[in-house]
Amino acid sequence: MNSIQSFEIAIIGGSFSGLSAALSLVRSLRNIVVIDSGNPCNQNTPASHNFITHDGTNPKLIREKTIYDLSKYPNFHSIYGEVNSIEKSDKGFLLKGNGIPLLQADKIIFATGLKDVLPEIPGFAESWGKSILHCPYCHGYEVVGKTTGLWMNENGVFEHAKFLKHWGKEITVYTNGPIQFSEEEEVKLKKEGVSFITEKVKTLIHDKGQLTSIQFVSGKETPLDVLYARVPMVQHSSLPESLGCKILPSGHLEVSNFYETNLPGVYAVGDMASIFRSVAHAVHSGNIAGAMLNRAMILS
Incomplete structure (x- = not known):
């Protein structure tokens, strides 16, 4: 039988929220392990913004x-691999997976994040995180004044388009097919001076991820520098739900103010448990979860 490596806390996911939780916990004298598969959602993004001391720094x-910094702490351990099953045990949780040893942990912090479901249109995935953006707070300053579009076709489009006009005075909504939002929103868009194009898109033309134009099935092509996109998101990992964590209608995990799930001793941090998708919020949630988990362990 394979030997089991035991830790007080296993953090599944090693991007900003998971590493922030790790730092909070190793400084609280906890013996922890971070298991990471090396697939962060912002891996295509060349620069992180709106995070003090690191504005404009590559997230990698x-x-x-x-x-x-974490490697200086003797109680920090990291494993490159992927957890694919978690079982409850008498001592906490038993973790198994690809490329990892058998692990025993008293507590768990999920930091596995959300996965963006991108449309299967040539050029979309290649430009995602570079000139196809999800957040004006993260990247809007850098694209002010550029030819800007919004990829969206659902109710709420008016609010999103009006919001983006703060960074780009002229916004074109690309619906990639017949309009799915209400007639009321369509009227509001027109009054706000927002144009929209309903033609089916063939490809997004780009140069190493930097958009230059958008080409339609009809053959028509229009210039485009930046495209904000509202795309579906799903949990990157099915582990929390399979373990029994409650999922909200929004698709996020239900957590307390201190990021504990409905399962005692199981926490979830970062965008998997919040509508906010930023480095700053990821770091905040990890820091709070680590501190409050340590507090709970001391007082239990």
Whole structure:
């Protein structure tokens, strides 16, 4: 039988929220392990913004610096691999997976994040995180004044388009087919001066992820520099739900103010448990979860 490595806390996911929780916990003298598959949602993004001391820094460099800092603590351990099953045990939880040893943990922090479901249109995935963006707070300043579009076809489009006009005065909504939002929203868009194009899109033309134009099935082509996109998101990992964590109608995990799920001793941090998708919020949630989990363990 394979030997079991035991830790007080296993953090599943090693991007910003997971590493922030790790730092909070190792400084609280906890013996922890971070298991990461090396697939962060912002891996295509060349620069992180709106995070103090690191504005404009490549997120990969921030993660590498964080791991370097964590490696100075003897109670920090990291494993590259993927957890594919978690079982409850008498001592807590038993973790199994690809490329990892058998692990025993008293507590768990999920930091596995959300996965964006991108449309299967040539150029979309290649430009995602570079010139196809999800957040003006993260990237809007850098694209002010550029030819801007919004990829969206659902109710709420008016609010999103009006919001984006703060960073780009002229916004074109691309619905990629017949309009799915209400006639009321369509009227509001027109009054706001927002144009929309309903033609089916053939491809997004780009140069190494930087958009230059959008081409339609009809053959028509229009210039485009930046495209904000509202795309579906799903949990990157099915582990929390299979373990019994409650999922909200929004698709996020239900957590307390201190990021504990409905399962005692199981926490979830980052965008998997919040509508906010930013480095700053990920770091905040991890820090709070680590501190409050340590407090709960002391007082239990």
